[in-house]
Amino acid sequence: MKKPIRIFTFVILLGLIACSKKVVDSNDPKNNGNDSTTGTSQSCNAIQSDFLNITIFPSDNSWNQDISAAAVDPNSSQILSSYSSSGLKADFGSGLWDNAPIGIPFVVVCGNQKKVSIVFRANGYDGNYGDESDPGPYPVPLNAPIEGDGQGDSHVLVVDKDNDMLYELYNASVNGDHWEASSGAVFNLASDALRPDGWTSADAAGLPIFPGLVKYDEVASGAIHHPIRFTLTSSNVKSAYISPATHKVNSSGGQYSLPFGAKIRLKAGFDVSGFPASDQIILNAMKKYGLILADIGSNMYISGSPDERWNNDELQQLGNVKASDFEVVVSN
Numbered sequence: 010m011k012k013p014i015r016i017f018t019f020v021i022l023l024g025l026i027a028c029s030k031k032v033v034d035s036n037d038p039k040n041n042g043n044d045s046t047t048g049t050s051q052s053c054n055a056i057q058s059d060f061l062n063i064t065i066f067p068s069d070n071s072w073n074q075d076i077s078a079a080a081v082d083p084n085s086s087q088i089l090s091s092y093s094s095s096g097l098k099a100d101f102g103s104g105l106w107d108n109a110p111i112g113i114p115f116v117v118v119c120g121n122q123k124k125v126s127i128v129f130r131a132n133g134y135d136g137n138y139g140d141e142s143d144p145g146p147y148p149v150p151l152n153a154p155i156e157g158d159g160q161g162d163s164h165v166l167v168v169d170k171d172n173d174m175l176y177e178l179y180n181a182s183v184n185g186d187h188w189e190a191s192s193g194a195v196f197n198l199a200s201d202a203l204r205p206d207g208w209t210s211a212d213a214a215g216l217p218i219f220p221g222l223v224k225y226d227e228v229a230s231g232a233i234h235h236p237i238r239f240t241l242t243s244s245n246v247k248s249a250y251i252s253p254a255t256h257k258v259n260s261s262g263g264q265y266s267l268p269f270g271a272k273i274r275l276k277a278g279f280d281v282s283g284f285p286a287s288d289q290i291i292l293n294a295m296k297k298y299g300l301i302l303a304d305i306g307s308n309m310y311i312s313g314s315p316d317e318r319w320n321n322d323e324l325q326q327l328g329n330v331k332a333s334d335f336e337v338v339v340s341n
Contacts, residue, residue, distance in 0.1 A: 059170045063170055069201070082339050084265055088267060097327040112314045116168070117170050120171030121171075124145065127144075127187075129192065141209050147195070176196075192210065194215075213305060221238030223237055223314070224314050240305060243260040243262070253270055273336065274338050288327055
């Protein structure tokens with residue numbers, strides 16, 4: 010199995026990427042767009058909420074598919090039975106857990122962000138998947154946020170808002186003047202192209218991570234328009250994958266288990282009216298777009314990005330929604 014079970018993911022939240030025609034301090038962590046040689050920056054401004062203005066994959070893409078009317082898998086009940094009482098767990102929020110922000114971070118950069126080479130390597134946490142990685146270079150600022158402050162999966166996600174490109178690293182770290190990682194993947198957000206068959210990505214399933222995250226700004230906008238990334242334990246994951254996933258792991262799930270890339274949908278009749286407004290937006294997205302299985306982890310953990318505006322007490326109420334409230338849908 011490529012990655013160990015994740016109990017919690019940890020993050021650093023980055024707000025503003027500053028670029029404006031002026032002389033700047035190249036050591037200032039807010040100046041990610043700077044030319045590190047001259048100390049000057051290009052004419053650009055990028056803030057995290059800019060992702061709302063980017064089309065995330067074409068409209069016909071699986072990440073934009075309305076599955077509210079999709080057929081139910083005839084084995085749905087058997088597939089969900091072993092973890093039917095498991096409640097949703099928002100693996101993101103505000104504040105800290107084990108001294109690190111909670112969730113998977115991402116940073117938005119301008120198209121002129123300096124691109125750097127990535128050294129693919131093994132370390133004490135995981136191996137070297139450079140042979141299944143896009144070589145780059147990647148526009149990753151040296152001070153880009155790392156999930157868990159470098160503990161655990163240590164994902165680094167970068168969205169190029171001007172060129173509609175997504176860059177993702179797994180098990181990443183900074184070594185002096187460059188980035189190192191176990192694997193990396195580049196996604197053209199204007200294309201339906203998948204990873205090469207059998208290739209991993211920064212995620213075990215070969216999927217992009219960023220499109221499946223619950224993000225505060227999209228909830229604040231009133232709707233989520235994509236499936237939400239979730240995990241299951243190895244015993245509930247089949248050693249297989251279906252599109253849009255491209256990679257499997259040596260998981261131990263049997264006949265009645267889900268492959269990577271499978272989707273489950275919150276039942277249409279589930280009453281969300283008693284939940285806080287923000288939770289209702291998340292739950293309604295689960296009815297329309299579902300959850301997409303992306304990695305091995307704890308049962309029914311859903312992924313999101315950190316934000317100090319999250320209300321953790323409200324997010325915890327999602328735990329009242331059980332796996333038995335979902336149904337497995339037949340993938341097209």
